[in-house]
Amino acid sequence: MSESVSIAFFDTKPYDREFFDAINADGYSYNFRYFENRLKIETVPLADGCRIVCAFVNDRLSTDVINKLKSLNVELIALRCAGYNNVDLRAAYRMMRVVRVPEYSPYAVAEHAVALILSLNRKTHKAYYRTRDGNFSIGGFMGFDMAGKTAGIIGTGKIGKIAAKILRGFDMWVLVYDPYPDQEFAKTTKVEYVDLEELYVKSDVISLHCPLTHDTYHIIDEESLGKMKDGVMIVNTGRGGLINAKALIDALKSGKVGAAGLDVYEEESEYFFEDFSTQVLDDDVLARLLTFSNVLITSHQGFFTREAMQNIARTTLENIRDFLDGKPLKNEICYRCGQDVCKKKETGRCF
Numbered sequence: 001m002s003e004s005v006s007i008a009f010f011d012t013k014p015y016d017r018e019f020f021d022a023i024n025a026d027g028y029s030y031n032f033r034y035f036e037n038r039l040k041i042e043t044v045p046l047a048d049g050c051r052i053v054c055a056f057v058n059d060r061l062s063t064d065v066i067n068k069l070k071s072l073n074v075e076l077i078a079l080r081c082a083g084y085n086n087v088d089l090r091a092a093y094r095m096m097r098v099v100r101v102p103e104y105s106p107y108a109v110a111e112h113a114v115a116l117i118l119s120l121n122r123k124t125h126k127a128y129y130r131t132r133d134g135n136f137s138i139g140g141f142m143g144f145d146m147a148g149k150t151a152g153i154i155g156t157g158k159i160g161k162i163a164a165k166i167l168r169g170f171d172m173w174v175l176v177y178d179p180y181p182d183q184e185f186a187k188t189t190k191v192e193y194v195d196l197e198e199l200y201v202k203s204d205v206i207s208l209h210c211p212l213t214h215d216t217y218h219i220i221d222e223e224s225l226g227k228m229k230d231g232v233m234i235v236n237t238g239r240g241g242l243i244n245a246k247a248l249i250d251a252l253k254s255g256k257v258g259a260a261g262l263d264v265y266e267e268e269s270e271y272f273f274e275d276f277s278t279q280v281l282d283d284d285v286l287a288r289l290l291t292f293s294n295v296l297i298t299s300h301q302g303f304f305t306r307e308a309m310q311n312i313a314r315t316t317l318e319n320i321r322d323f324l325d326g327k328p329l330k331n332e333i334c335y336r337c338g339q340d341v342c343k344k345k346e347t348g349r350c351f
C-alpha cells in the first residue's frame with residue numbers, strides 16, 4: 001500500500017535528490033515529487049495529491065500553510081532537519097503529525113563551528129585569496145593560541161557536547177550553559193556548567209548550540225554583548241534568530257566583538273542556498289555584515305556532509321514508513337514543548 005504514496009519535497013536541490021533517490025531505491029519505492037520552490041502559502045497547491053510533505057529549514061509552516069495543507073488532506077509533515085522553529089506546532093496539533101530528524105550528524109555541525117573558529121582566528125579564509133594573488137605577506141593574520149583560552153558553549157545537546165569535546169582537545173577551558181545540565185558529561189569531559197552571566201564574562205569564544213525558542217530569541221543582544229570580554233569571538237551555527245544582527249553590527253563596529261562566524265542568519269530564508277551573485281543584495285543588515293573582514297558567513301552548510309545527508313534521507317524515510325505502517329513515531333515533536341522526547345517525564349513540566 002505504502003509504495004504508491006506520493007511525497008511532496010519542497011526546497012530541493014540536486015544533492016537532496018541524489019541522497020533521497022538512493023535510499024528510496026534501497027528498500028522503499030515511494031513516489032517523490034521534488035520541487036525547488038520553498039513551501040509557503042502560494043506553493044501549497046503543489047502538494048495536491050500528496051499525503052506527506054517533506055520540508056526543510058527555510059520552508060515556512062505557518063498556521064495558514066498548515067490549514068491549507070490540511071484542506072489538501074496532507075497528514076504528515078516530515079522535516080528533513082533537526083530544527084523545527086519554522087513550524088507552528090500548535091497549529092499542526094490534532095491536524096497533522098510532525099516528525100523530524102533529531103540527529104543526523106552532530107559531528108558535521110560541531111566540526112563546522114570549530115572550522116569557523118579556526119578560520120577566524122588564523123585568517124585562513126583571507127590567506128587563501130592573498131597567496132593566490134601572489135601576495136605572501138602575513139601582516140594582519142596574527143591569531144592566538146587556542147590552548148589556555150576559554151570557550152563558552154550555550155546549549156549542551158548533541159552538537160554542543162561534541163563542540164565542547166573538540167575544544168577541550170585544543171586544551172581550552174570550556175564553560176557550558178544549558179537549562180538541563182548533564183553533570184556526568186561535565187565530569188567526563190572536564191567542562192564546567194556555569195550560569196550565562198559567568199559564561200559571558202569569562203569566555204574568549206562563544207559558540208551557540210541551543211534551539212531557537214521563545215527563551216533563546218535574540219539571546220545575543222546589546223545587553224548580553226555588553227557583558228562579554230572585549231574582542232570576544234561569537235560563532236552561531238544554531239539559528240539566526242539567536243542573534244540580534246543589528247546589535248552584533250554595533251558591537252563589531254565598536255570592537256567589542258573581535259570576530260563573528262555565522263552559519264545562520266535571521267533573515268536567511270530569502271538568500272541562503274541560492275545564487276545571488278549577479279543581483280543586488282537588498283538586505284542592508286546582511287550586506288553590512290559581509291563588509292566586515294572579521295566576519296565569516298557560510299550559508300547554513302553546517303549539516304552538509306556526506307554522512308549527514310545519508311542519515312537525513314534514511315531517517316526521513318524511516319519516519320515516513322513508521323507513519324504509513326501506523327507504528328509509534330519516535331521522532332514526532334511534542335507540540336507543547338517541542339522536544340521529541342518530552343522532558344515532562346524528567347522535569348515534571350513540559351515548557
Ligand code: NAI
Nearest residue numbers: 082083155156157158159178180209210211237238302303
Ligand atoms: P539538541 O536538542 O540535542 O540540544 C539542544 C540543547 O539546547 C539541549 O540540551 C537543550 O536543553 C538546550 N537548550 C534549550 N533551551 C536552552 C536555553 N535557553 N539556553 C541554553 N540551552 C538551551 O539539539 P542539537 O542537535 O544539539 O542542535 C542544536 C541546534 O543546532 C538545533 O536546534 C538547530 O537549531 C541547530 N542546527 C544547525 C544546523 C546547521 O546546519 N547549522 C544543523 C542542525 C542543527
